Amino acid sequence: MQPTLKPAAEGLRTRVFQIIFESGTPLAKGFDIALIVAILASVGVVLLDSVVPLRVRFGELFYWLEWGFTGLFTLELAMRLYCLERPFRYLRSLYGVIDVIAILPTWLMLLLPGVQSLVVLRLLRVLRVFRVLRLMQFVGEGRLLLDALKRSVRQIFLFFFSIFIVVIIFASAMYLIESPEVGFTSIPQSIYWAIVSLTTVGYGDIVPVTPLGQAITVVLMLIGYSIIAVPTGVFSAQVIRSIREERYSEEACPGCGHDRHERRAKYCLLCGTWLDEETEDPRAWKDADRNDDAPAIDDT
Template identity: 75%
Template sequence: MTPVNHHDLKPAAEGLRTRVFQIIFESDTPLAKGFDIALIGVILSSVLVVMLESITPLREAYGDWFIRLEWGFTLLFTVELAVRLYCLERPWQYLKSFYGIIDLIAILPTWLALIIPGVHSLVVVRLLRTLRIFRVLRLMEFVGEGRLLLGALMRSSHQIFLFLFTVFMLVTIFASLVYLIEPAEAGFTSIPTAIYWAVVTLTTVGYGDITPVTPLGQAISVMVMLIGYSIIAVPTGVFSAEVIRSIRADRYSDEACPGCGYDRHEKNARYCLRCGTWLDEETPDPRLEEQREDGDDTPPGAS
């Protein structure tokens, strides 16, 4: 899948195709923004129809209407995709992009339903097309923040994996103990079933479908729940620490001040926060130039 930016796409030719391209692929005009907002509304409406169709009483009462609406949405999206490809200089470039693949997947389930019954329910993937709202509402700058969080998650993946592995070992041990202690009538018919109970108990969800009935088993349950409360903050702390480290790395420079050695300056800082020394050693300090022109030889920052 090629991550094609809308700015990399070009219209096929001057005239009608260029005007259509400006409406469909750009959002800096009222007409283009209105098209995107209307498209998002139609996408949400099509997903709502699929959700309502899954309700048995509504499907029995309005099944024919749901089918007509679904085919209407599919034909509309098919025409829209055809128009998108029509106005592009290289339509295959768009089809291989993220949005192009999503647009194609959005219409395939209904057409495939003619061959494979039941596939049309997959049209809920159309909800992914609402990602265009980032472009409409000028929210693309938040993509950088998302990448920061994803990068922090990737860098803390080893610690989180080690934590999850430790939790899995604890769950397996406690589940095996409870399986040996509790009777089968209590629901602990196998170790995998006991592991399910241990996970539910450790996460403090407590469905109550399987519960220990012996005093020792209940004591183990209390222990598992207390452990769950005590360790639930571990992955959050690891991830938060990595996010803070990423923010600092993105905001602060690791270059030390040539005057005092202080190394906690913001990347756009020009003078040392502690001693006032000019930080860029490759260029002259503009304040020195000004002082020389004024005949003042006192070093900057000196009292």
């Protein structure tokens, strides 16, 4: 969770804080958009530098561009720490860790050549686009998916454990049936073949040649096709359950006992009873006022 951040003091630090950490003003939003463009450009430089012909031709340009971006992001991180009341608290947050990871690979390149490819991790900084473009409402949807995933962990674990047993059985059978010359040199090697066949990838580096082995391969592939829907179905069921719990209340109606009402519902869908027991039904007041205004009936 992102901690609550406060500026260090009034004046320049507060102004810098408003520009860097907020997005309510045009200047602050422009800063965030410029930062995102710089992040994407720096990642693009790393990707282009990995292409050998481009690196041979523009290697020096890519090198200085990367150091330029690293210097820019280092200065930006220093400004963030400068304007904060508790800078180390920010460094321990999610965005703070990402900011450090974004500049660390280039500086480590001075000591460990070859780690500059990790610069692509600064692409994580584009997560700030959620704040810039007012997309934070989608965080709730992501939380719903994570909740569904946590609920289905046991079922998915049981599914993968069952698949592991199937893989071991088929791999052991193929190790006994096929010869080492075609690639089945050990049970672990046969496990690799079984996983490739079960997932219907079929690399073709290990292929059974006997009729029995080919028949077993066909059965394993059919099993692979049939089980694809199992984890998807489990996860989908949990997503639906989370959506229902998010939308519906489990409190029963005091009138008829029905317990599947929308959380914003005020009256029971079946019997019309007022659902909020902590407050009085406004219709009761209207009915009482109506009865008070009705003319009295003389029984004499």
